[in-house]
Amino acid sequence: MASKILVVEDEREIADLLVAYIERAGMHVLRATSVPEAIMVHNQSAPDLVLLDIGLPGGDGLDVLAAIRRRAGTPVIMLTAVDDDVSKLSSFRIGADDYVVKPFNPAEVVERIRAVLRRASGEREPKRLSVGPLDIDLEARLVSCRGEEKPDSRLNLTPTEFEILAHMARYPRRAFSRAELLEAAAPGSDAYDRVIDSHLSKLRQKLVAAGCADMIEPVRGVGYRLWLENA
Known part of the structure; x- marks a missing residue:
């Protein structure tokens, strides 16, 4: 409810x-x-x-x-x-x-x-998030991707990239505006929200390189979402 x-x-x-x-x-x-x-x-x-x-x-x-x-x-x-x-x-x-x-x-x-x-x-923040092939350890701040070609491949993410991915993984398939993602990654930042495009571009490249499909997709007129057909 x-x-x-x-x-x-x-x-x-x-x-x-x-x-x-x-x-x-x-x-x-x-x-x-x-x-x-x-x-x-x-x-x-x-x-x-x-x-x-x-x-x-x-x-x-x-x-x-x-x-x-x-x-x-x-x-x-x-x-x-x-x-x-x-x-x-x-x-x-x-x-x-x-x-x-x-x-x-x-x-x-x-x-x-x-x-x-x-x-x-009384609900607590989960320690791990799993979305499709993505496994995110929120305490250790580690992300691995169980790709077909590279099983259990670990992503080397910057702190900003990690915060963006973790935030999106909490709500898979939800469309986020650039401002929302910037606030999640850097609360109180006075940077332009378009800077998120650069972070997302690098994050998407790292996901692909780790053996995952390109799970982050742009949403026209809104921003981005973490997309899985069965998420």
């Missing part, structure tokens, strides 16, 4: 952007734009996680956080333009699970949602 995410944000453009990315990640979104509405929707709908702005009509987002904590243990990520230590400390003391400052990368917000949901459910 898809996770229900309550987005509490009074700026429509920001809310629409978040909703688009969260729904694209396969989650269901509820919306609220004020303190009273946020508390009401939370009480009525029991979301799995709340994205919560601090500056809201009808009060303060911290009031919503406190109301949620009095009633439930719903994970809450603060999403706000308020970037000071007092607000951050107050949020965490009341019970926030994460704190994201605007402006933000919506793809990063989605990954933070996934991470908080995993922690809340």
